[in-house]
Amino acid sequence: MKKALTIAGSDSSGGAGIQADIKTMMANGVYAMSVVTALTAQNTTGVSAILNATPEFLSQELDSIFTDIFPDAVKIGMVSESGLIRVIAEKLGQYKAANIVVDPVMVATSGARLISENAVEVLKNELFPLADLLTPNIPETEVLTGMQIKSAEDMIEAARRVSEKYNCAVLCKGGHKLNDANDLLYENGSYRWFEGKRIDNPNTHGTGCTLSSAIASNLAKGFSMEESVNRAKDYISGALAAMLDLGRGSGPMDHGFAIKNSYTEEAENL
């Protein structure tokens, strides 16, 4: 069995962060491991508190994983402080981690800021150069380039700039554009659009986390970057189309929509 590691924050409501990542990895057939960067007290309506891991503890978590069950791919999500980012960069370099997907989580769907202002620079300088793929959404791509993104052409230009600057593939996600679910992959000087059908579902808590973990799972299984994104788009579209509706705010998706067995059947018949 291939193994994937998520390095991210915990979402107590289970729709985003570590919890979304583990559910996604399992649903995509890989063994999931997690290094927790922070606890969040969070639900579908917002984040009420954040408790960061210490850099020392994070370092021990990473040593525990990399000296035992070596991951075939690594996904990095919420890391809100520069000291934590530096530890991750150091350990990924020390252990020569492969297939690194960085989701530059800055602001939650609910509007809460999930990274401190000065940590963005450390993220860019220390972690991005180690990434095989960056998966910014449109507002994050605007922050990374200083460009305003208003059209498909702007997305291409911005993704090109980020890809050349950090020498990695970039998936600029179109979910924040009205009536759009088209994502742009820029890789090795060329680009490809992944056209997703927009699903009329307000419950999009954790879409970014889910997509990046699905891509990491596919990379762990040995698929190319393009095929990994293709399969991940398919998976997230299915999870959104299952129309789970929980909570009072922007709710989570059904990560297990494709899992059918005697245990899930039992639950469906309740």
Ligand SMILES: Nc1ncnc2c1ncn2[C@@H]1O[C@H](COP(=O)(O)OP(=O)(O)OP(=O)(O)O)[C@@H](O)[C@H]1O
């Ligand atoms: N309503 C939708 N229908 C279909 N696909 C969607 C929808 N909303 C988002 N997506 C897809 O979900 C993935 C995540 O995109 P999004 O732009 O929402 O990322 P994100 O902003 O990082 O996520 P989040 O808002 O959860 O932080 C992309 O593949 C995007 O195209």
Ligand SMILES: Cc1ncc(COP(=O)(O)O)c(N)n1
């Ligand atoms: C711990 C954690 N990590 C990431 C996100 C972003 O996810 P989203 O923007 O989909 O709410 C989140 N809300 N919580």
